[in-house]
Amino acid sequence: MRLSLALLLALLVVPGFIVVLVLFANLGSHALAGHLAGIIFHLSNRGILILLLAIALFWWKREAGKWRWILLGAAASLVGSNELLLSPAMEHLKSAMGSIDALPPGDPGRAAFGMWHGASEVLHLLATLISVALVALGWGGSCKP
Numbered sequence: 001m002r003l004s005l006a007l008l009l010a011l012l013v014v015p016g017f018i019v020v021l022v023l024f025a026n027l028g029s030h031a032l033a034g035h036l037a038g039i040i041f042h043l044s045n046r047g048i049l050i051l052l053l054a055i056a057l058f059w060w061k062r063e064a065g066k067w068r069w070i071l072l073g074a075a076a077s078l079v080g081s082n083e084l085l086l087s088p089a090m091e092h093l094k095s096a097m098g099s100i101d102a103l104p105p106g107d108p109g110r111a112a113f114g115m116w117h118g119a120s121e122v123l124h125l126l127a128t129l130i131s132v133a134l135v136a137l138g139w140g141g142s143c144k145p
Contacts, residue, residue: 004058005055008048065137082124097110
């Protein structure tokens with residue numbers, strides 16, 4: 001079970017804190033780097049949601065403990081919100097404004113995208129921290145508050 005939780009953490013850390021940095025540092029276009037990062041996050045988020053479902057099914061008839069369930073639900077809510085709410089909003093905004101590389105720094109569209117992107121980063125960071133807690137807790141029956 002701890003391996004599944006570690007995989008969950010890896011699916012959050014690798015795209016969000018490694019791949020994205022490499023893309024933006026090595027591609028000449030922020031639009032291209034963002035587009036590729038969006039594809040990677042989409043695939044990773046779907047994998048995370050499936051893995052969270054598998055963990056929940058494993059825990060279903062077992063004494064996982066109240067706090068593990070709360071953390072698992074919080075991680076699912078954060079990743080699901082990012083995938084199903086924020087990402088589509090950012091995609092819609094990007095398609096409406098065109099390439100972000102062509103926009104001047106003070107453009108309102110760029111500021112709006114930055115706001116959505118910042119919210120997405122916060123959700124991703126919170127999901128990562130929750131996953132760290134889940135890996136640390138592991139599987140050991142109930143967890144007392």
